Amino acid sequence: MTTQAAISGHEAEHSGPNYIAVFIYLSILTAIELGVYAMGLPQVAKVGLLVALAWAKAVLVAMYFMHLAMERKGLAIIAIIPVILVTFLCFMLLPDLTTRMWTKFDHPRPVTDAAEMGAHPVAPPPMQTP
Amino acid sequence: MSEAAAVETHEHAVVDQLEPSLTPGNLGKLGMWSFLAGDAMTFGAAIAAYGALRIGNPNWPSPAAYLGITTTAIMTFILICSSVTMVEALGSIQTARMARYRNFMALTVLGGVLFLAMQAFEWHHLLGERGMSIKVDLFDATFFILTGFHGCHVFGGVVYNSVLLIRGMTGKLTPAKANLVEIAGLYWHFVDLVWILIFTFIYLI
Numbered sequence A: 001m002t003t004q005a006a007i008s009g010h011e012a013e014h015s016g017p018n019y020i021a022v023f024i025y026l027s028i029l030t031a032i033e034l035g036v037y038a039m040g041l042p043q044v045a046k047v048g049l050l051v052a053l054a055w056a057k058a059v060l061v062a063m064y065f066m067h068l069a070m071e072r073k074g075l076a077i078i079a080i081i082p083v084i085l086v087t088f089l090c091f092m093l094l095p096d097l098t099t100r101m102w103t104k105f106d107h108p109r110p111v112t113d114a115a116e117m118g119a120h121p122v123a124p125p126p127m128q129t130p
Numbered sequence B: 001m002s003e004a005a006a007v008e009t010h011e012h013a014v015v016d017q018l019e020p021s022l023t024p025g026n027l028g029k030l031g032m033w034s035f036l037a038g039d040a041m042t043f044g045a046a047i048a049a050y051g052a053l054r055i056g057n058p059n060w061p062s063p064a065a066y067l068g069i070t071t072t073a074i075m076t077f078i079l080i081c082s083s084v085t086m087v088e089a090l091g092s093i094q095t096a097r098m099a100r101y102r103n104f105m106a107l108t109v110l111g112g113v114l115f116l117a118m119q120a121f122e123w124h125h126l127l128g129e130r131g132m133s134i135k136v137d138l139f140d141a142t143f144f145i146l147t148g149f150h151g152c153h154v155f156g157g158v159v160y161n162s163v164l165l166i167r168g169m170t171g172k173l174t175p176a177k178a179n180l181v182e183i184a185g186l187y188w189h190f191v192d193l194v195w196i197l198i199f200t201f202i203y204l205i
Helices: A003-014 A019-038 A043-065 A073-105 B003-018 B024-055 B069-094 B098-128 B138-169 B175-204
Strands: none
Touching: A019 A043, A019 B069, A019 B175, A043 B069, A043 B175, A073 B024, B024 B138, B024 B175, B069 B098, B069 B175, B098 B138, B098 B175, B138 B175
């Protein structure tokens, strides 16, 4: 391929997104992230906002810098599969997490000690002798 | 030719139109995307494990108490800038502006080196003055593993981009091989993307 052919062949290919605009969006989103971090919001709101902003930035990078917006759908399917699998992994971790989070709240445990049960303790079942 | 054979030939023609042949260019891109999908699973599993460990531990320290945000915000900005210089390098080689390509690729490499230098400075500070170590607790271990694994990727990207820069300087990389820069760009942008998530999950939350 001659240089001229390379120019004519690739110029159309390069007439894609405005990368400077993407850069400005990414910088603004990063500045907003730092603002959210410094504002002292409640933890749930802070986490929700920061995760949403991070995903927005990640999508911008994937769609425009990595050209997913202009590529064939097949590549987008390859790109989305890890996202689906990691989401599935997070859901698989949920039962374990919810159990462990539950123990953090120090719910009053049911009374089992005979001394704490007052005047009418329940007698343990008699030992079975072989 | 029988009618059945004619129909079969027509079907092959339709399939050929819909599925372009795999050229070295798009085959390489497909290979890089497949690698990145696997790498994304590794990072995704590591970040999910970090989240699980953190949520399940009521005594998990606040990252703000240990980790400096100013340095890492600058590191984030440097990586975003290097992504822009990478796409500009790609655009330059695609339009056969080789001097411009070399300048932008050199800036991309410089961005990666700056990022690594700042990470080394941060680690030195945390290991020395803050007394953090991979052996102290899970907070320290997950921090060093995640940022270290990402740092290894940045180092790989710097080497990868340096090779393409040197090949461009010695005339071995021509506009006809611009797809090699595009494939390297995919890797470099992926490194940027992962850092965006690590910055949020490890430092900010």
